[in-house]
Amino acid sequence: MGSLAKVDKQREGAEIVYGAEACYEHSVLLLETLGFPKGVLPLKNLEECGLVRETGFVWMKQKVPYEHYFKGTNTRVSYATEVTAYVEKNRMKKMTGVKSRQMLLWVPLAEMSIDDPAGQKITFKTPMGIGRSFPVSAFLEEDEQHQK
Secondary structure, X not given: OOHHHHHHHHOOOOEEEEOHHHHHHHHHHHHHHHOOOHHHOOOOOEEEEEEEXXXXXXXXXXXXXXXXXXXXXXXXXXXEEEEEEEEEOOXXXXXXXXXXXXXXXXXXXXXXXXXXXXOOEEEEEOOOOOEEEEEHHHHOOHHHHHHO
16 A cells, blocks of 8 residues: 555544644644643644544644744754644554654654653653653643643
């Protein structure tokens, strides 16, 4: 199966949203539903978002790649023009399009999850399974910080 046919198959039956404002609202609602803080995917200039409820496949497209610096973790993260993942409660796996700068290297991130029972730490893993955890509070947006 060609890669385009494979992509079409992944997106079969998807709910698709277009436009920056609608996509931002959709992505925030998705993150909240999954149990993640809104600031963990700070993509505000999205042009397309999709969700296939049966498989949990999601994608977010933006016009240009975006880099974000997370003060709370002292980490720079790069988001490609398309970010994809398979999602379930407290977990995003098989992620593509997200890299974290570690020392002098850009390291791809393949998974993020909230596994600790108190829900206070979020763990990011590379495709090799190497992980690093940070407090969830480092990814809260201002309105979420006031709710806690």
